[in-house]
Amino acid sequence: MKGRSLKRWGWLALLAIVLPIPCWLGLALLLGSIPANPAPPDLGPDAIEIALVSNGWHVDLILPAQAGGIDWRDDFPSTDTRHPFPSTHVAIGWGDRDFYLETPRLRDLKAKTALNALLGRGAAVMHVAHLPGMPHGAQTRRWKMAPKPYQHLAARLRAELQRDENGKSIPIVGEGFGSADAFYEAKGHYSPITTCNEWLAAHLRAAGLPAGLWSPLPSSLIEAGWR
Numbered sequence: 001m002k003g004r005s006l007k008r009w010g011w012l013a014l015l016a017i018v019l020p021i022p023c024w025l026g027l028a029l030l031l032g033s034i035p036a037n038p039a040p041p042d043l044g045p046d047a048i049e050i051a052l053v054s055n056g057w058h059v060d061l062i063l064p065a066q067a068g069g070i071d072w073r074d075d076f077p078s079t080d081t082r083h084p085f086p087s088t089h090v091a092i093g094w095g096d097r098d099f100y101l102e103t104p105r106l107r108d109l110k111a112k113t114a115l116n117a118l119l120g121r122g123a124a125v126m127h128v129a130h131l132p133g134m135p136h137g138a139q140t141r142r143w144k145m146a147p148k149p150y151q152h153l154a155a156r157l158r159a160e161l162q163r164d165e166n167g168k169s170i171p172i173v174g175e176g177f178g179s180a181d182a183f184y185e186a187k188g189h190y191s192p193i194t195t196c197n198e199w200l201a202a203h204l205r206a207a208g209l210p211a212g213l214w215s216p217l218p219s220s221l222i223e224a225g226w227r
Contacts, residue, residue: 032220035210047144052200053091054139054218059197060091060127061204062135063154068147070154075161076128076182080171083179087130091181092157094199096190097125100183101175124188125172126161129181141222143209153207160187197221 051062065072065087078084099122134142145153161169162185172183190196193216201215212220 028214028216028220031214032212032217034213036205036213037208037210039210043144043146046147048147048150049134049142049144050150051134051140051142052221053135053137054222056139057218058093058095059200059218059221060093060129061157061200062089062091062131064089065130068150068154070151072128072154075158075169076130076184078130078180080182080184081130081180082176085130085132085180087180088133089131089135091127091129091131091135093127093196094124094160094186094188095127095196097123097183099190100125100127101172122189124186124190126184126186127177127181128184129178131180139222145207145209149207149209153203156203156206161185162187192216 048064048067050064053060053062063070063072072090076090078087164170170185172185175183188194188199190199194202195216197218197220198214198216201211201221204211204221205213215221
């Protein structure tokens with residue numbers, strides 16, 4: 001009887017671990033397919049073009065280096081990278097510090113790193129890459145914004161940065177995936193609720209863009225929320 005009871009509790013424990021995964025996935029697919037805001041009308045010649053780019057598991061936000069009164073080079077100077085150059089756009093992403101720094105490719109992911117990120121144990125960082133132009137490709141979605149909502153989006157993103165006593169962003173020296181990117185100390189913590197993609201979606205929703213109601217998956221940003 002004792003062995004049978006232990007076996008039963010073992011199955012219950014396994015079910016408690018596994019069952020939330022399909023529930024989380026189903027909810028992510030459902031809510032991610034429902035745009036939070038209607039698509040805005042044609043915005044005219046003053047519209048600012050932005051984009052989303054997915055690598056299959058993470059989405060970056062592409063913004064012009066200078067537009068709408070916002071110059072991202074003030075917060076993210078190219079001199080913070082290994083090979084400074086006059087970029088035209090910046091790619092911005094957010095996530096768990098250890099996950100980002102220790103997982104340049106998905107195949108580099110370690111169980112301990114993933115668990116700590118899911119538990120929200122680590123600090124967050126912002127990853128910024130300098131680009132020579134607007135990217136293209138199947139996993140890229142472009143959008144246009146009026147200057148005022150764009151400035152609101154920029155203010156929210158800037159508020160996510162940790163800053164030094166002089167109000168400057170804080171680069172993580174010597175870290176980067178390549179020669180034209182850098183990491184910066186950021187606020188918040190990654191979790192199954194606030195994933196890197198949902199963090200971005202929340203800012204897009206607040207700026208009036210039609211990201212999904214909850215978008216922890218990249219497909220919710222690249223496909224469902226941006227039709």
